[in-house]
Amino acid sequence: MENKLPEGWEWKKLGEIAIVEKKVILPEDIKGTYQKYIGLENIEKDTGRLTSFSETLGDEIKSNKYRFTVENILYGKLRPYLNKVYLPDFEGICSTDILTIKTVKGKAIREYVALLMRQPFFVSYANTRSSGANLPRINESKVLECKVPVPSLETQKKIVAILEKAEETKKLRAQADELTQKLLQSVFLEMFGDPVTNPMGWNTEKLKKLCVKIFGGGTPSKSKPEYYEGNIPWVTPKDMKQDFIQDSIDHISEKAIEESSTKLIPPYSLLMVIRSGILKNKLPVAINICKVTMNQDMKGFVFDNKLTNPFFMLHYFKIYQRDLLNRVRSVTADNLEFNQIKDIDVILPPIGQQQRFATIVEQMEKTGYSQQQSSLEINNLFDALMQKAFTGELVS
Numbered sequence: 001m002e003n004k005l006p007e008g009w010e011w012k013k014l015g016e017i018a019i020v021e022k023k024v025i026l027p028e029d030i031k032g033t034y035q036k037y038i039g040l041e042n043i044e045k046d047t048g049r050l051t052s053f054s055e056t057l058g059d060e061i062k063s064n065k066y067r068f069t070v071e072n073i074l075y076g077k078l079r080p081y082l083n084k085v086y087l088p089d090f091e092g093i094c095s096t097d098i099l100t101i102k103t104v105k106g107k108a109i110r111e112y113v114a115l116l117m118r119q120p121f122f123v124s125y126a127n128t129r130s131s132g133a134n135l136p137r138i139n140e141s142k143v144l145e146c147k148v149p150v151p152s153l154e155t156q157k158k159i160v161a162i163l164e165k166a167e168e169t170k171k172l173r174a175q176a177d178e179l180t181q182k183l184l185q186s187v188f189l190e191m192f193g194d195p196v197t198n199p200m201g202w203n204t205e206k207l208k209k210l211c212v213k214i215f216g217g218g219t220p221s222k223s224k225p226e227y228y229e230g231n232i233p234w235v236t237p238k239d240m241k242q243d244f245i246q247d248s249i250d251h252i253s254e255k256a257i258e259e260s261s262t263k264l265i266p267p268y269s270l271l272m273v274i275r276s277g278i279l280k281n282k283l284p285v286a287i288n289i290c291k292v293t294m295n296q297d298m299k300g301f302v303f304d305n306k307l308t309n310p311f312f313m314l315h316y317f318k319i320y321q322r323d324l325l326n327r328v329r330s331v332t333a334d335n336l337e338f339n340q341i342k343d344i345d346v347i348l349p350p351i352g353q354q355q356r357f358a359t360i361v362e363q364m365e366k367t368g369y370s371q372q373q374s375s376l377e378i379n380n381l382f383d384a385l386m387q388k389a390f391t392g393e394l395v396s
Helices: 110-117 120-128 140-145 153-192 254-258 310-327 338-342 351-389
Strands: 010-013 018-021 034-038 054-057 065-068 072-076 092-094 098-103 147-150 204-206 211-216 232-235 250-252 270-273 285-288 298-303 345-347
Touching: 018 140, 065 098, 072 110, 098 110, 098 140, 110 147, 110 153, 153 310, 153 351, 232 254, 270 310, 285 310, 298 310, 310 345, 310 351
Parallel strands: 034 092
Antiparallel strands: 010 147, 018 098, 034 054, 065 092, 072 098, 204 345, 211 298, 232 250, 270 285, 270 298
């Protein structure tokens, strides 16, 4: 049901304010030229950002593509729940799984429409009208049938100006968080050198010999809902997005621990994801601040504190991951061969030097916690602004 809109606003089908352009490019049309190519994998989900794109020789392109310009909105029609929408600031070619949308002059501006298409109501609409079990796609005609709130052009510009400032604040906050991580990496390399090449000549030891215990994870039976009614954190790869784990999305009960293979892991252990699609690009590692359990896609390392320090090991693996990820193999899921991990030769600087590094990490973590709270507040503010923007509450 359409909500009531303020005076001067109307509910319109997207097709009344925008069209889908299909400037088809054949492989033979671009032979001998370099093309800026965007695939779905290059557009970040939910954010409207481009992660990367490649300059590709036309001779290497074997299938039809679409031409796009700075007038277009790029919308991912494959798996629309991923919410991939991008406003290009250059000309190029893109996958045919991306719709090249252009706004109708005098009806809407592309920045406003792109923001609209990233809204939860639009994502939900597209998702429910997709077809295909394994590779759901939405037909372009369905996209254009979606009803959206449309104010005057002047109001659209005001909304875009406010939301772009809010997005810039989010981006600056994310850049500050990234700089903190880079600083810690630089400190580690200055103090200990590259852990892969060991230029400082530290003694080494097998990872398994640095541990007093290595935990595997487990999943309590989903057929027993009482297992998931407790308050004990049950960490899974989806929780591994930060360096320190204080809680998790899912929780389990004491009974679940008693009657399943999952175990309680002591605080200040190192948690590692060993099976997940994310291992193609990143090795998620974190330290648990409290007692936790975890699922079977993870391992937990409890270190001998006479030999090494969990804060040192956390950043050791953050740097070492580029070498470790080369060992990812694909079976039914992307995973690391755990026996290889246990046999990694870990550099062993003096424990006192490791502890000095740990002190730096703890100090930076205090700063990071303040940054995290700031990020949360900024994200909440942005979400509130987005919600108000398309109901007419943000600007008159």
